[in-house]
Amino acid sequence: MVQVNISGIMRKTEDSPTVFEVEAKNIRQLLVNLEKHYPEMKPHLDKGVAVSVDGTIYRDNWFQSIQPDSEVYLVPRLAGG
Amino acid sequence: MTHSSDFNAEKASNLKVIGTRPARPDGVDKVTGRARFGADMNLPGQLVGRILRSPHPHAIIKSIDTSAAEALDGVKAVVTRDDFAENPDNHAVLCNVMAREKALYEGHTVAAVAASTATIARKALKLINVDYEPLPHVTDVDAAMQPDAPVLHDTIFTSGVDPVPTIPSNIVARCEFGHGDVEAGFAKADIIVERELKTAATHQGYIEPHACVASVSTDGMSELWCCTQGHFDDRKICAALLGIDVSRLRVTASEIGGGFGGKTTVFIEPVALALSRKAGRPVKIVMSREEVFKASGPTASTSMRVKIGVTNDGRMTACDGEFRLQGGAFEGSPFDSAAMTAFACYDLENVKSVAFDVVVNRPKGAAYRAPGAPMSVYGVESVVDEVALKIGMDPIEFRLKNAVRDGSQSSYGPKFGPNGLVETLEAAKAHPQYKTPLGPNQGRGIASGFWFNYGGETCSNLNINADGTVTLAVGTPDIGGSRASMCMMAAEELGIPYDSVRATVVDTGALGFNEGSYGSRVTYASGLAIINAAQQAITEMCKRASMMWDIPADAVTWEDGYAKPSGANAGEFEPMSLAEIAAIAANTGGPIAGHREHNADSAGISFGTHIVDTEVDPETGRVDVLRYTVIQDAGKAIHPDYVEGQFQGGAVQGIGWALNEEYIYGDDGKLQNAGFLDYRVPVASDLPMIDTVIVEVPNPGHPYGVRGVGETGIVPPLAAVANSVSAAAGVRLSELPMSPPRVLKAMDDAKQAAE
Amino acid sequence: MSGTHVSTTINGDAVEYVCDVEETLLDVLRNRLGLTGAKEGCSTGDCGACSVTVDGRLTCSCLMLAVEAEGHEIGTIEGVANGSELHPIQQKILDHAALQCGVCTPGVVVAVKALLEKNPDPTETEVRYWLAGNLCRCTGYDKIIRAVMDAASEMRGS
Structure with missing residues (x-):
C-alpha cells in the first residue's frame, strides 16, 4: 500500500483526512485506485493534479514507478511564467 | 536508446x-x-484588424449591431461572439478572447473589424452599436469576497470547502497546505508577530505589445505569425477556439520582445484568425500599449495575513498565512503557488498556508514570473524580518537557523532534495555589501525566496x-x-x-x-x-x-x-x-x-537571497536604491552572462513592484494609468548596478546540474526592498508599492504616534 | 483620400513618400518604407523603442508626424552600422550580453550613438539619465550601462 498525502484544494476542512492508502506501483494505478476507492476525489482528479513522488513532481508521467515506502503527495499542476 | x-x-x-x-x-x-518581431511581419493583401472594447467594467451585452460597420467602404469583415462557437473545454479563454453574455472588465473584447486601412478600421469600430446594461462592479480582492459584492459569474460555487456553498460568489476556490499543529506551535513561541499586508496588481511590462498576422486560406489551411512564449500552445488553443484541425494551423513564433509569462496565452490571435477566415485575406492585429495594460494578462493583486511565532533563540515554532489573490474576471489566479511558496524557505514543524482564488472586474490574469510567489513571500519575509529584529538576531543568521536543507520537509509537503538556500545565505553573509556601513536615512534589507522550476x-x-x-x-x-x-x-x-x-x-x-x-x-x-x-x-x-x-x-x-x-x-x-x-x-x-x-520531470528547485540598501528622503518619501546584490542557485550556469541577466532583470522587475508599479482603478472601475508614463516601470536613472553571485549546487536531475534560473529572481525583491525601506524610514510599511506619498504618510503617522 | 508628398533623407539616402497627415514618422518608416528596426512600444514617447535622429537630434519617431520629415535628415537603426562593420556600441552590446529579448535594443543603440556624439566621455549617471527614456524590461540596465561605458572608452581611444 502507498500512503498518499493530499493538499491544496482537496483539503476541504480542518479535520478532514489528509492521508489515503491505495495499492499502486505507478502513477496511473495510483490515480485509478484513488478514484475507485475515494470517488469524492474524482472531480479534482478529472480537473488534473500533479503527483510528487519522493520529492520530484510529475505532471503527466503515468508510468513513473512508485515504491511502497515512497513519499507521495498530490499537488496542483503548476508551470510558471 | x-x-x-x-x-x-x-x-x-x-x-x-x-x-x-x-x-x-x-x-x-x-x-x-x-x-523580426511580432509587428514586423507583413503579408501581401493584408488587412488591418482593430478591436472594439467594453467601456464598462461589468455589463450585460444585450445586442451588437454591426450592420453600419459592415456597410462602410473598405471594411472586409466584422466578428463578434456569434463567430465563435461555445467551447466548454476552453470556456474561460473563449469568453476572455471575445465577450459573450457579459463584458467583465473595462477593455474586454466585444467585436473586431478587418479593413483595408487603419483609418477605416477605426471608423468602423465607431459604427458598431453595442447595447450594454451596466451592472455593479468590484475591482478590489477583499471587497469581492464580501457577501454583498456584485457577483461576476452565477456559476462559481467555492470549491475546496465542505460543504460546497449553495449560492454563487466571487470566491472560486480555497486551498490549504501545511503540516503539524500551528496552535501548539504558537503556544511554544516567545514572540508572535501577525500582520496584514497588501500588494498591488502589476503588469509584466514587456516592451513589445502583442502582435500577430493570421492568414486562413479558402481550403482551411491556416497560418499564424505571432510573438509568443509558446507557439505550440497557441496552435492548440486557437485550433480549438476556431474549430479547425491542429494539423491545418501552422504557427510561427516571431522574435519575442519580452513576455515574463504574459505571452503564454492568446488574446488577439483567435480574433485575427476569425477575421481572416471571414475576409478571405490575411489580417494583422497589433495591440496599442493602452490595450496591453487594459486587455492582456497582468498579475494578481493580493491581501494577506501572516503570523509567525519564534523562540527567543530564533527558532520558528509556527507559521500561519492566509493569502487572497484576485486573478481578474476568470478563475486562475496563482493562489495555490502563492500558498505553496510562502513558507518554502523554512524547515517548519508547524505550518499552515491557506489561499483563495477570487474573481473581480479586471482583465483575466496571466502568468508573471514565479506566479504568486513574490506576493506571498513579500508577506512572509516582511514578518520574518520583524521577528528577527524583535529578538535582536541578525536576519541572515535567523534565516540560516531555520533554512530548509537537503531532506527537509517543504511547507507544502514533499521533502526537498539537494538545494542551495543555505549556500545563498552564506554567500550573502560573506558579501562586501553586507558589511558596508550605512548612512543616515539608509537601511538594508534581506529576503530569500523559492521557486519550483518546471x-x-x-x-x-x-x-x-x-x-x-x-x-x-x-x-x-x-x-x-x-x-x-x-x-x-x-x-x-x-x-x-x-x-x-x-x-x-x-x-x-x-x-x-x-x-x-x-x-x-x-x-x-x-x-x-x-x-x-x-x-x-x-x-x-x-x-x-x-x-x-x-x-x-x-x-x-x-x-x-x-x-x-x-x-x-x-x-x-x-x-x-x-x-x-x-x-x-x-x-x-x-x-x-x-x-x-x-x-x-527533474527540473531542480531554486532558492535565492537578495541584499538591498536604500535611502529614504524624509522630505518627500522618495526611495533611492543605493546598492543591490542578487545571490541565486543556478545549479550550473550554462552561459553566465544570461544567468546574471535573468537575476538582474528579475530583481529590477521586483524593485518596480515594490516601489512604483500598480494598477490604479477609479471608483468607476476603470484603469487610470494605462500607459508607461503613469504606470512607471523602473528606468535606467532609478537604479544602481545590480551585483550578482551565481551559486552552483548541482541539480541531481541534470547531467551538468542545471537548474532553471528565470523566475526565482523576482521572488525576494519585494520583501528585500520593503525590509530595507522599513529600516531606512524607521517604520514598517505593509502595502506595496511603497510610493513616495505612502512612505511619507507612514513616516508622518509614526512621528505623530510618537509625539 | 489625398496623401501628402514628402521629400526627406534617411540614413543618407534621398527618400520620397506619400503619407496621410495623421501618420507618424514611425508609421511611415515601418509600414511604408519597410524600415522595421524602430519599434512601437507605446506610441506616447515613453519607451524610446522608436528612437531615431532628426538632423542629429534624438527623437521619438512615434511623436513626430511623417510630414514633418520634409527636408530633414533622418537617422534610423538601419543606418548605424557602416555596411557590415558594426558601430562600437553595437559591438559592445553584443560583447556585454547587454540584451535579452532585444526589442528595446535598436532604440538604445540609436540613443547611445546620439549621446556619444554629443558627449564622448559621459559619467555613469549621465548615461543613466540619457537612457531614462529607453525602457528595457529584461536586463535591469546593468549590462547596458556597462556596454555604453565600454563603448565610450573605446571610441575615445583609451
Whole structure:
C-alpha cells in the first residue's frame, strides 16, 4: 500500500483526512485506485493534479514507478511564467 | 536508446564550452534592427484588424449591431461572439478572447473589424452599436469576497470547502497546505508577530505589445505569425477556439520582445484568425500599449495575513498565512503557488498556508514570473524580518537557523532534495555589501525566496550537416538568449566549436509538441533534449566510423569531436572528426541526426537571497536604491552572462513592484494609468548596478546540474526592498508599492504616534 | 483620400513618400518604407523603442508626424552600422550580453550613438539619465550601462 498525502484544494476542512492508502506501483494505478476507492476525489482528479513522488513532481508521467515506502503527495499542476 | 538525466559529476567538472560567454547567434540581427518581431511581419493583401472594447467594467451585452460597420467602404469583415462557437473545454479563454453574455472588465473584447486601412478600421469600430446594461462592479480582492459584492459569474460555487456553498460568489476556490499543529506551535513561541499586508496588481511590462498576422486560406489551411512564449500552445488553443484541425494551423513564433509569462496565452490571435477566415485575406492585429495594460494578462493583486511565532533563540515554532489573490474576471489566479511558496524557505514543524482564488472586474490574469510567489513571500519575509529584529538576531543568521536543507520537509509537503538556500545565505553573509556601513536615512534589507522550476513536454532535433556544422531545431521561443545556450550544450557534447552550431526556433510544422518558454524550463528541458539528441547523433557517428574501420560499433568511442577506437584491442585507426564523418554520410547510410522527445520531470528547485540598501528622503518619501546584490542557485550556469541577466532583470522587475508599479482603478472601475508614463516601470536613472553571485549546487536531475534560473529572481525583491525601506524610514510599511506619498504618510503617522 | 508628398533623407539616402497627415514618422518608416528596426512600444514617447535622429537630434519617431520629415535628415537603426562593420556600441552590446529579448535594443543603440556624439566621455549617471527614456524590461540596465561605458572608452581611444 502507498500512503498518499493530499493538499491544496482537496483539503476541504480542518479535520478532514489528509492521508489515503491505495495499492499502486505507478502513477496511473495510483490515480485509478484513488478514484475507485475515494470517488469524492474524482472531480479534482478529472480537473488534473500533479503527483510528487519522493520529492520530484510529475505532471503527466503515468508510468513513473512508485515504491511502497515512497513519499507521495498530490499537488496542483503548476508551470510558471 | 536510453537517456540519462542523472547528474554526472565527472562530466560536470570537465566542461569546456559550458560556463564560457560567447556572443549569441541572433545578436547581430538584434543590434542592427534586422530581427523580426511580432509587428514586423507583413503579408501581401493584408488587412488591418482593430478591436472594439467594453467601456464598462461589468455589463450585460444585450445586442451588437454591426450592420453600419459592415456597410462602410473598405471594411472586409466584422466578428463578434456569434463567430465563435461555445467551447466548454476552453470556456474561460473563449469568453476572455471575445465577450459573450457579459463584458467583465473595462477593455474586454466585444467585436473586431478587418479593413483595408487603419483609418477605416477605426471608423468602423465607431459604427458598431453595442447595447450594454451596466451592472455593479468590484475591482478590489477583499471587497469581492464580501457577501454583498456584485457577483461576476452565477456559476462559481467555492470549491475546496465542505460543504460546497449553495449560492454563487466571487470566491472560486480555497486551498490549504501545511503540516503539524500551528496552535501548539504558537503556544511554544516567545514572540508572535501577525500582520496584514497588501500588494498591488502589476503588469509584466514587456516592451513589445502583442502582435500577430493570421492568414486562413479558402481550403482551411491556416497560418499564424505571432510573438509568443509558446507557439505550440497557441496552435492548440486557437485550433480549438476556431474549430479547425491542429494539423491545418501552422504557427510561427516571431522574435519575442519580452513576455515574463504574459505571452503564454492568446488574446488577439483567435480574433485575427476569425477575421481572416471571414475576409478571405490575411489580417494583422497589433495591440496599442493602452490595450496591453487594459486587455492582456497582468498579475494578481493580493491581501494577506501572516503570523509567525519564534523562540527567543530564533527558532520558528509556527507559521500561519492566509493569502487572497484576485486573478481578474476568470478563475486562475496563482493562489495555490502563492500558498505553496510562502513558507518554502523554512524547515517548519508547524505550518499552515491557506489561499483563495477570487474573481473581480479586471482583465483575466496571466502568468508573471514565479506566479504568486513574490506576493506571498513579500508577506512572509516582511514578518520574518520583524521577528528577527524583535529578538535582536541578525536576519541572515535567523534565516540560516531555520533554512530548509537537503531532506527537509517543504511547507507544502514533499521533502526537498539537494538545494542551495543555505549556500545563498552564506554567500550573502560573506558579501562586501553586507558589511558596508550605512548612512543616515539608509537601511538594508534581506529576503530569500523559492521557486519550483518546471520541465514539461519538449522535443528538439539536431542535424549534422555535410560540412561538419550542426543545426538545431528547437521548439521553445528564445526569450533571453536560449539559442546561445542550446548551441553551447550541443558543442559541449559533440566536442566541436560553439561557432559550428546554429539553433533555430522552428514553427509548429517542424517538430512535435513543445510546451512554451515558461516555468524557467527552456535551458533545462530543451537543453536536456539537445544534450540527448547530441548523444544519439554521436552513437550514429561512432557506428559510421566503425563501418569505415570494419570493427564493431561498440569498439568506437567519441572524444573531443572525434570517433576513436576504444582501445588497443579495437585496432589502430586515425581518429575521424565529426566533419570527416559528416562528409561521407551519404555513403555510410545517409544524413546523420539526433532527436529527443521527452516529458522532463527533474527540473531542480531554486532558492535565492537578495541584499538591498536604500535611502529614504524624509522630505518627500522618495526611495533611492543605493546598492543591490542578487545571490541565486543556478545549479550550473550554462552561459553566465544570461544567468546574471535573468537575476538582474528579475530583481529590477521586483524593485518596480515594490516601489512604483500598480494598477490604479477609479471608483468607476476603470484603469487610470494605462500607459508607461503613469504606470512607471523602473528606468535606467532609478537604479544602481545590480551585483550578482551565481551559486552552483548541482541539480541531481541534470547531467551538468542545471537548474532553471528565470523566475526565482523576482521572488525576494519585494520583501528585500520593503525590509530595507522599513529600516531606512524607521517604520514598517505593509502595502506595496511603497510610493513616495505612502512612505511619507507612514513616516508622518509614526512621528505623530510618537509625539 | 489625398496623401501628402514628402521629400526627406534617411540614413543618407534621398527618400520620397506619400503619407496621410495623421501618420507618424514611425508609421511611415515601418509600414511604408519597410524600415522595421524602430519599434512601437507605446506610441506616447515613453519607451524610446522608436528612437531615431532628426538632423542629429534624438527623437521619438512615434511623436513626430511623417510630414514633418520634409527636408530633414533622418537617422534610423538601419543606418548605424557602416555596411557590415558594426558601430562600437553595437559591438559592445553584443560583447556585454547587454540584451535579452532585444526589442528595446535598436532604440538604445540609436540613443547611445546620439549621446556619444554629443558627449564622448559621459559619467555613469549621465548615461543613466540619457537612457531614462529607453525602457528595457529584461536586463535591469546593468549590462547596458556597462556596454555604453565600454563603448565610450573605446571610441575615445583609451
